[in-house]
Amino acid sequence: MVSREHVGARMGLLQQRCTKNLLCALILLEAAGTLALMLYALLWEAGNLVDLPDKRIGFYNFCLWNETAGELQCLDFKHLQAMGISLPGMVLARVSVYACLVFITFYPIVVTYVKCTEERKGWKAILIALSFKTIMLSGGLVTFLLQTSRWIYPSDFTVGFWALLGTQALLLLQILTVAMYLSWAKHTHPY
Template sequence: MISMLSFILMFYALYWEAGNLVDLPEKRLGFYNFCLWNETAQKLQCLAYADLEGIAVNAEITKLAVFCSYSPIVFTLFYVIFILFAEHPLERQHRTAVWIVPLSSATLLLVALLLFLSQIWERIYISDLSCAFLALVFALILMLLQTLTAFNSLRSETHED
């Protein structure tokens, strides 16, 4: 099931990898971590949200990215439970949720990635992005595919009626 795979990918990226989109020895940048190498101390120095303004990172945009990145995992979990326990063919109004929920989740995840990348883009190279970033991109692609599949299925049922 596509939604279960997208849930697993988001769980891996956001919980197992702690949302770190860049995880290198000299920098760790993620939804909860903003750590850069401190030459004087010779170690990673993690900054609090209040300190982000000093290095031209908007803390409010970062917080919005956190909200937008973790919301889809909740929606997808409830969606999986909803689909798994549906014992009979879904009513028309419930079938609409079959494509709206993954589309909403995909939109939120895309917004989260774009907001976060807009804040850290000057500090990274594309090669710095971690497996967690790739997992979120693949989850996004799977949610979009699921949306298209569900929408086309619903549309073909409407044409048959």
């Protein structure tokens, strides 16, 4: 016969494995959602945060309606600087947001590797990387919005803009989930 202590120990071990796998699956699911939102906003919507018949404003476009020509006219950097938009500010915003997409693309591979090796230092590095991506994305968005705020109203934003905000929320949720995983791992496997 199997003793109750033996059954209890096996159940505890099974519960720990299920919790660990559930947290890792949640982290990967959040990563997939983040990647999908970023791809939608920056590739499908082409980085346009405003796409209306009278204006198209994004990381690569700044087009306003020209009354005399009767069409949408895209402005180059020379015209944007004359309007008070900083070229370095726009480049910084673009690089920050698109670099975040690159990091997000490789993130699931890193999570899978760290899960397989089960290194706590790897999870701490993931937490740092998530924080870095969150700062990059929010910094890029804020810089862009500060540069273009005179021409954009809150009702003008496309789904791509809201996808970037959703990405920001999912990055924050991933930070919370990884922190929970680290806390759980510390209490179940202190060494």
